[in-house]
Amino acid sequence: MKKILLTAFFIGTFSLSYAQSDYYNDYRRSITDINWQRVVTDLVLSAAQANQIYALNDRYHDYNTWNRVYVVEPGRWRDDRYSELERILGREKYILFKKKYYRGQNPVIVYGRNKNDYKKYRKQQEKYYKERSKYYKKQHNHHDHDDWD
Incomplete structure (x- = not known):
């Protein structure tokens, strides 16, 4: 039993650190x-900017310095970085920067194509549609019964 728990612990630790390093790699690429x-x-920025x-x-x-800040919520780096960049520019x-260097897309989205974010988004989307279909079924059944009164 100890071997199974130890193996699960190492797999969990490895997959977490792998996910963290994906986020860090996106950060570095940005x-x-x-x-x-x-x-x-190009943007004629001042020396201070x-x-x-x-x-x-x-x-x-x-x-390590990046991970100390983003260990709990690694995807937050994108919002932090680009809101700071918008403040500076x-x-x-900032809009000109996005148009030229990110083809008009928000940089948060460009570097947000992390596989873990996609899985999280899909799971949230599936949950939303499942709840929505339950709601509509309940509403539909309720209206059917109203016709019989």
């Missing part, structure tokens, strides 16, 4: 996929 010096030039962006990009220089330049 920084390395873009030439930030070009962003600064450029420094804030570089500081934002260097905030979590390795997995300002609304208008």
Whole structure:
């Protein structure tokens, strides 16, 4: 029995750390996929804005520093990062940034295609439709009985 519990523990730990590293890899790609010096030039950013962006990009220089913040909710990095980026750039330049570097999509969505997020979304969607169909069946049955009164 101890071997089974120990094996389950290691599998659970491994799969959790694997999921965490997927999120961290997305985080790193959100920084390395873009030439930030070009962003600064294209959007005509001030020296202060450029420094804030570089500081934002260097905030979590390795997995351990990132994981200390996002261990409980790893997908939160996207909202945190891009709301901070929007604050630095300002609304208008942030929209230009999205159009040019993310083809108009929200960067949170671009780096939100993590397989774990998809599974979570699907599970929530299935639950929603199951509850909705129960509600409609109940309503439909209720109305059928009203006709007999």
